[in-house]
Amino acid sequence: MAYKPSKRKSKGAEELEPNLTPVMNLMVVLIPLLLSSAQFIKIGVIDLNLPPAIGSEIAGRSRPKESEKKLDLAITITQQGFYVSSSISMFRGLDRNEPSISNHEDGSFDFNKLSSVLFDIKKRAIDKFIDDDKIIIQAEPDVNYQILISTMDAARSYDVDGKIYSLFPDVSLAAGVI
Numbered sequence: 001m002a003y004k005p006s007k008r009k010s011k012g013a014e015e016l017e018p019n020l021t022p023v024m025n026l027m028v029v030l031i032p033l034l035l036s037s038a039q040f041i042k043i044g045v046i047d048l049n050l051p052p053a054i055g056s057e058i059a060g061r062s063r064p065k066e067s068e069k070k071l072d073l074a075i076t077i078t079q080q081g082f083y084v085s086s087s088i089s090m091f092r093g094l095d096r097n098e099p100s101i102s103n104h105e106d107g108s109f110d111f112n113k114l115s116s117v118l119f120d121i122k123k124r125a126i127d128k129f130i131d132d133d134k135i136i137i138q139a140e141p142d143v144n145y146q147i148l149i150s151t152m153d154a155a156r157s158y159d160v161d162g163k164i165y166s167l168f169p170d171v172s173l174a175a176g177v178i
Helices: 021-043 056-061 111-125 145-156
Strands: 074-077 081-085 134-139 157-160 163-166 170-173
Touching: 074 145, 081 111, 111 145, 111 157, 134 145, 145 157, 145 170
Parallel strands: 074 134, 134 170
Antiparallel strands: 074 081, 157 163
């Protein structure tokens, strides 16, 4: 008995080309979207300086001069409050274990008082130290990120009767509490 030949094509059948039009349309839409979102990401960047990596070429390149006076101002953020210190002295509270600027009774940080203390330090330190615009901020690991950002903002500028004074705009972050 003879069977009817199948309707399938033989090995030499034409191959279909993929339709790239939808993929190209997607790229036409995605490229401008990605380029415009890059500008929004740039606005949210906070400028800060990280400590340099210590290597053989960096260590041999520059040596600190002994005659230059450095302020080395630092703020340590703990759950109790702010500890403000410099190479010259430590600004302590009434008790030796008490922070320089204690938290409010409800546990919130006093950023206005921090800015006021830093403003007084800036007035005394201006033109006397080579690093009178630098500050190091270090925090305990359990300190909230927003507290760290608000501390950076309080250290950069201070508003006195509507006039904004620049305090320590060159902010560096330390690895941990010393």
